[in-house]
Structure formats: structure tokens, C-alpha cells
Amino acid sequence: MPIPDPWADPDSTRAPAHEHAHAHAREAVPQPTESADTAGEVVPFPGITTSQDTDSDSTGQMAPTEQVPLAKRSGWNSAAAVWAVEARETAAAAMDGSVWRARPxxxxxxxxxxxxxxxxxxxxxxxxxxxxxxxxxxxxxxxxxxxxxxxxxxxxxxxxxxxxxxxxxxxx
Amino acid sequence: MATTRREPQRVRRARRRAAYHADRARKATTPAQRYRVAEDALVSAVAHAPQPAGTARTVHGEVAEHARKVLERLELGSASAALAEHHLSRSGTERQRLAAALMCLRGLIARLPDTERDRLYEHYARHLDEEAHRISTQRGDW
Structure with a gap:
């Protein structure tokens, strides 16, 4: 596509209306939509993707330690709860093939x-x-x-x- | 815990490149800056084209032709004209020659009267940008 001469007849070089859509075409790069897959998203290992994020006020999916304020629990109880959750995660990771698939x-x-x-x-x-x-x-x-x-x-x-x-x- | 599926590296690179140049274009405030951004985008697009040398040769021919047209209008002294001609016909790789021709065109436009200069900067910024977009999409990167 040749670059038009800037000193040519202005009427002939003026871009037709349909060309304005291409004027800044580089900025019109199709962005990944919200509902699309999470390909390309940077997720720290072994993090969860944003589609799996929970709201800041919802604690339904969080560990049992989050359901009761930490101040009300004794330290040993909360530590044991964290250990239990991590043990469950480790067991799940051992069974679902993460050892084979995921990076260390x-x-x-x-x-x-x-x-x-x-x-x-x-x-x-x-x-x-x-x-x-x-x-x-x-x-x-x-x-x-x-x-x-x-x-x-x-x-x-x-x-x-x-x-x-x-x-x-x-x-x- | 499943790992995240990623896009091909080629797509990620192209997207990152486009985002970089779009960001620069957004920040550019003067016509000269916009020309500079379009110039860099074009050189980058040519460098990443499927056949960089052939594409650069084609674009170089076109840009050099435009630079000579501007040179004719400027009526510069013989030394300045010879220097510009040297830049336009310098030896080197095709990409270096294209970058030199674009730089020469920028320098020649800068010598024009203010109104004319801004008009030409806008004109070439727009068309160089379109050319860069055309080159980077001809392989179907998006």
C-alpha cells in the first residue's frame, strides 16, 4: 500500500470516511474478553486464576481458619487448622497429577x-x-x-x- | 492444581509489541513525536516481518522517494542536499537503510515552515502507522 503524496490534490488524498476506522488500527487490538479463557494471565505458582477469586467479603471457600476471627482461636488451634488445610492440598496435588504437570x-x-x-x-x-x-x-x-x-x-x-x-x- | 494454558509466544510477543507502540502513541503530544513513534513502530514491524529484508527494501524505496520529494521542495544548499542523498543511499543492511531513510525524512520535514512541517508529520505519522499495522498483520498475528 503506497504512502500518498502529501502535496497531491487534497480532495483526492483525503481519506474516505471508511478509512478513518483504520487510522489508529494498532490501538484497536482485540483485547481478551473478560469471559474468555485465562490464557496469558500471569499466575504465581500455585495460585488461583482471577476467575476463581472470591470476593473480599465472602469467606465461604477459604480455609477454616478464616471463618472464625483469629483472635478468638488459640494459636495452636489455628496452626493445626492451617496444617490440616495444607495436608489436604498436598494430598490433592499428589493425586491430581500436579507433580507431573506443574513447575516446582x-x-x-x-x-x-x-x-x-x-x-x-x-x-x-x-x-x-x-x-x-x-x-x-x-x-x-x-x-x-x-x-x-x-x-x-x-x-x-x-x-x-x-x-x-x-x-x-x-x-x- | 492445573497449570495455566498460555498463548503461543509469537502471539504474546506481537501483542506486547503492539501495546508498547500504542502506549507511546498515546503519550506523544506533538506531531513530531507522533511521527517518531510511527517511525519506530514501522521499523519494529519490518524487523519482525516474515521476510524482513524484502519488506524493508520495499518500504525503504517508498520512503526514500518521499524524502527526495521533500528535498526538492526545500531548496537546500548543495552540501545539505548531498548529505541527505548520502543518508538515503547509504550502504548497510536493509533495515539500517530503512531507519536511515526515515530519519532523513524526519530531518528534512523539520526544516519546513511550521504549519507545513506539522501537517507533513501528521500525514506521515498516520500512513507509516498504517503501513506498520499492515506489515504486522499480514501473517495473521492477531
């Missing part, structure tokens, strides 16, 4: 979980112990992820083995 959580997410310590039920001792274990677990997970990263490509694996052998030979 990032180290940042694991760190956030340790820092929030939602499973501690606001008991300082439980929080301290849990976070201590959480950081230990985070370090182990980081080492494991590094091993997985190396094992995922043959060249990485070969190079790592070579370097390890070299270090061992030089050290002896």
Missing part, C-alpha cells in the same frame, strides 16, 4: 513462604523453629535445584563432571 516453586516463593510463616499461628516459638527449619530447607532445595539445572543438559553435566574430576585430581 521458585526459591523466591519458598523464601516468601518461610518469611510469612502462616503455619505458625502467631506462636513465637513455633515461628522461630519453623523459620529455622525453613531456611535449612531452602538451602537444601537450592542445592537440589542447582543439581537439577546441571542434569538437565548433557553439556552442563559433562562440564561439571570434568571440573569435579579436575579439582579432585589436583587436590590429591
Amino acid at each position: 516453586p521458585s526459591l523466591r516463593d519458598l523464601h516468601a513462604r518461610v518469611q510469612r510463616a502462616e503455619w505458625a499461628g502467631d506462636i513465637p516459638a513455633l515461628r522461630a523453629v519453623g523459620q529455622w527449619f525453613g531456611y535449612l530447607s531452602l538451602a537444601i532445595t537450592a542445592i537440589g535445584y542447582a543439581l537439577l539445572w546441571i542434569a538437565r543438559r548433557p553439556f552442563r553435566l559433562v562440564l561439571t563432571v570434568l571440573i569435579t574430576v579436575l579439582v579432585v585430581v589436583l587436590a590429591i
Whole structure:
């Protein structure tokens, strides 16, 4: 489509009425509709999509800990409730194929979980112990992820083995 | 917990690119800025076209022709005209030549009287934008 000459006869170059619809066609990119699928939506693992979000005032689908104000519950009760919910989620994830399908959580997410310590039920001792274990677990997970990263490509694996052998030979 | 199904990367890239240029076009306030946005959108669309070199060559020929028309009207000194001609016929990849021609056209329009300059900036911004849209949609990206 040739670009019209700006100095040509203005009557002949004036765009017909139907062309105004194309003038800013780049802005008329079809946006995904509300009711469409959630493809392309960024959802933090293992989060829920917006279509599954509940209203801020509805607690029907939330964990049992949310149904009664936390202040009225003892710390141990709320901690136990959180543990029960997480155990149920873990069991469901083990059964529905998430282990095969879903990506492992990032180290940042694991760190956030340790820092929030939602499973501690606001008991300082439980929080301290849990976070201590959480950081230990985070370090182990980081080492494991590094091993997985190396094992995922043959060249990485070969190079790592070579370097390890070299270090061992030089050290002896 | 099911993972979310994603669109193909090509579609996501095209959408991100279009959103970026649309955002810039929305923020542009002067005709010169709008021309600049349309210029960048066109170079980007050409770079991501199915045949970048061929598309860039076609568009370059067209833009250079328009730049020469503007050059004729300007009645510049011989040195300035030679410099403009050098920009229009410079060597390099097709995309570099297109970017140089668009830059040259922008520089030449800037030397016109104010009213004429703004009119031409608006004219070319609109048509370069349409051209960019045409190139980016010819593969059926949307």
C-alpha cells in the first residue's frame, strides 16, 4: 500500500470516511474478553486464576481458619487448622497429577513462604523453629535445584563432571 | 492444581509489541513525536516481518522517494542536499537503510515552515502507522 503524496490534490488524498476506522488500527487490538479463557494471565505458582477469586467479603471457600476471627482461636488451634488445610492440598496435588504437570516453586516463593510463616499461628516459638527449619530447607532445595539445572543438559553435566574430576585430581 | 494454558509466544510477543507502540502513541503530544513513534513502530514491524529484508527494501524505496520529494521542495544548499542523498543511499543492511531513510525524512520535514512541517508529520505519522499495522498483520498475528 503506497504512502500518498502529501502535496497531491487534497480532495483526492483525503481519506474516505471508511478509512478513518483504520487510522489508529494498532490501538484497536482485540483485547481478551473478560469471559474468555485465562490464557496469558500471569499466575504465581500455585495460585488461583482471577476467575476463581472470591470476593473480599465472602469467606465461604477459604480455609477454616478464616471463618472464625483469629483472635478468638488459640494459636495452636489455628496452626493445626492451617496444617490440616495444607495436608489436604498436598494430598490433592499428589493425586491430581500436579507433580507431573506443574513447575516446582521458585526459591523466591519458598523464601516468601518461610518469611510469612502462616503455619505458625502467631506462636513465637513455633515461628522461630519453623523459620529455622525453613531456611535449612531452602538451602537444601537450592542445592537440589542447582543439581537439577546441571542434569538437565548433557553439556552442563559433562562440564561439571570434568571440573569435579579436575579439582579432585589436583587436590590429591 | 492445573497449570495455566498460555498463548503461543509469537502471539504474546506481537501483542506486547503492539501495546508498547500504542502506549507511546498515546503519550506523544506533538506531531513530531507522533511521527517518531510511527517511525519506530514501522521499523519494529519490518524487523519482525516474515521476510524482513524484502519488506524493508520495499518500504525503504517508498520512503526514500518521499524524502527526495521533500528535498526538492526545500531548496537546500548543495552540501545539505548531498548529505541527505548520502543518508538515503547509504550502504548497510536493509533495515539500517530503512531507519536511515526515515530519519532523513524526519530531518528534512523539520526544516519546513511550521504549519507545513506539522501537517507533513501528521500525514506521515498516520500512513507509516498504517503501513506498520499492515506489515504486522499480514501473517495473521492477531
